[in-house]
Amino acid sequence: MKIHDFPLAPNPRKVRTYLGEKGLAMDFVLVNLLAGEHKSAAFLEKNPYGNVPVLEMDDGSFLSESLAIIEYLEERHPEPSMWGDTAEQRARARRTERIADLGVLGRVGRYVHAHKSPLPGVPQRPQVAELMLEELVRPLEILEAEIGDHPFLAGNRPTVGDCTLFAASTFAGFSQLDLFEGKPRLQRWCAAFSERPSTKVEFSLPS
Ligand SMILES: N[C@@H](CCC(=O)N[C@@H](CS)C(=O)NCC(=O)O)C(=O)O
Incomplete structure (x- = not known):
């Protein structure tokens, strides 16, 4: 594979x-x-x-x-x-992942491309960028509330949603968008998660 x-x-x-x-x-x-x-x-x-x-x-x-x-x-x-050990854990982790993906990552992607895409030939669309910023508010508020004092988004172990939200936050950085501004729990989560070896990417563009 x-x-x-x-x-x-x-x-x-x-x-x-x-x-x-x-x-x-x-x-x-x-x-x-x-x-x-x-x-x-x-x-x-x-x-x-x-x-x-x-x-x-x-x-x-x-x-x-x-x-x-x-x-x-x-x-x-x-x-x-990477979902959990019980049906309840898996269902909750899947719910969290859907919020992180549909609510956050997809909108971050649309925001970055509408604001100033790193891809060639993609036009700026300020109205779309503005709408995405509005639509990002609620899912991020939900994730901030629900993580509580847990180390990971869905509790005490990493699940797929952590991978999703982390990927969204790194991509937001391309447009200097701080997803977790004013969200101390998600800031704490992101700082800790970014220390994990899974988040390190070795990559260089071909010359
Ligand atoms: N729903 C798809 C989305 C895939 C997607 O949009 N990938 C982006 C990179 S994150 C891409 O290839 N964009 C280039 C394009 O769509 O032209 C998935 O979850 O894999």
């Missing part, structure tokens, strides 16, 4: 952080988004949506969508679970 990705982008970063937490080794193939490689005919054959990450299975087939990739790897490697 290998993953086609671009590690500076948030959905690939989510999966890489997940792999690190899980302790799974993986080969990576760089898809240089800055050079538009994700829209090449060769890559569109792997993923007609033209986005990353994409998992290449051992049989040569391809699977896109970061959460589908994570769920597949969870099924292949169930221990330790």
Whole structure:
């Protein structure tokens, strides 16, 4: 198996952080988004949506969508679970992850691209950027309230939602957006989580 990705982008970063937490080794193939490689005919054959990450299975087939990739790897490697040990823990961790993904990461992505995209040829769209900032308020308030004094978003162990929110926060930095301003619990969580080896990415763009 290998993953086609671009590690500076948030959905690939989510999966890489997940792999690190899980302790799974993986080969990576760089898809240089800055050079538009994700829209090449060769890559569109792997993923007609033209986005990353994409998992290449051992049989040569391809699977896109970061959460589908994570769920597949969870099924292949169930221990330790990155959702939880009981049905209740897993349900709550999945809920938290949906809030982190749909509520935060997706909107951060749209914000950064609408504000000032690192990708070539993406037009600035100030109204979209403004709307995303508005729509980010509530999910972040919910996560701030619900983390309480726990070390991780869904309690006392890392789950997929931690990987998702961490990836969102690093991508927000491309637009100098401090997601956790005025949110001391999420600031504390982010400072601690960013010390974990799973968050380190070794990457350099090809010259
Ligand atoms: N829902 C997809 C989103 C994938 C996605 O949008 N990936 C971004 C990078 S984070 C991308 O490839 N963007 C380039 C494009 O869509 O043109 C997932 O979870 O994998």
